[in-house]
Amino acid sequence: MRRPEKFAERIREEVSEIVGYELSDPRLLSVTVTDVVVADNLRDAKVFVMVEGSEAEVKAAMMALKNAETYVRQQLALSLDLHHAPHIHFVRDVVGERASRVDKILRELDEKGEFNKGKADQD
Numbered sequence: 599m600r601r602p603e604k605f606a607e608r609i610r611e612e613v614s615e616i617v618g619y620e621l622s623d624p625r626l627l628s629v630t631v632t633d634v635v636v637a638d639n640l641r642d643a644k645v646f647v648m649v650e651g652s653e654a655e656v657k658a659a660m661m662a663l664k665n666a667e668t669y670v671r672q673q674l675a676l677s678l679d680l681h682h683a684p685h686i687h688f689v690r691d692v693v694g695e696r697a698s699r700v701d702k703i704l705r706e707l708d709e710k711g712e713f714n715k716g717k718a719d720q721d
Contacts, residue, residue, distance in 0.1 A: 602636045606643065608678060610634040613645050613686070616673050617663070625662040628655070632691045636684060643684040646691040648698070656690070663688040 614631040628650040635644045647663065649656045667686045675683035 602638055602640065605640060606634040606636040609636065609643055609645070609674065609684070612674055612677050613670060616670050616677075617647075617666075620673060621662075621666055621669075623662045623666070625655070625658045626666075629659055629663065630694075632694045641682075641684055642687065644687050644689050646689050646694070648691045648694040650698075660688065660690060 610631055610633065613634065617626055617629055617631060630648045630650075631645060632648050633646040635646070636642070647660075649659045651659070667688065671683045671686050674680065674686070
């Protein structure tokens with residue numbers, strides 16, 4: 599594994615802890631850190647987050663994360679013992695949200711018995 603990928607995984611773990619346990623903003627209760635992509639120069643990190651809730655709740659959570667970027671960067675520097683922590687940029691993970699939505703629809707169809715019924719019709 600290349601250095602940026604290893605570093606990104608460490609950042610993902612730490613940012614998950616910071617967002618989940620250190621930030622007391624109630625708008626962040628439904629936020630999950632799904633992935634981190636670090637630039638090759640290790641100066642910038644895109645933190646992908648999935649937020650559950652209505653569109654208004656998602657916007658509020660993203661605004662709260664944007665306001666917390668500096669704090670998260672400082673905490674990241676402390677916890678990973680970094681002299682220069684990367685600039686954090688929170689990005690909404692719509693791929694994860696869509697996958698969750700599809701999974702939820704499939705579960706609902708399965709509970710109603712419509713999912714297996716459609717499969718049986720194809721066979």
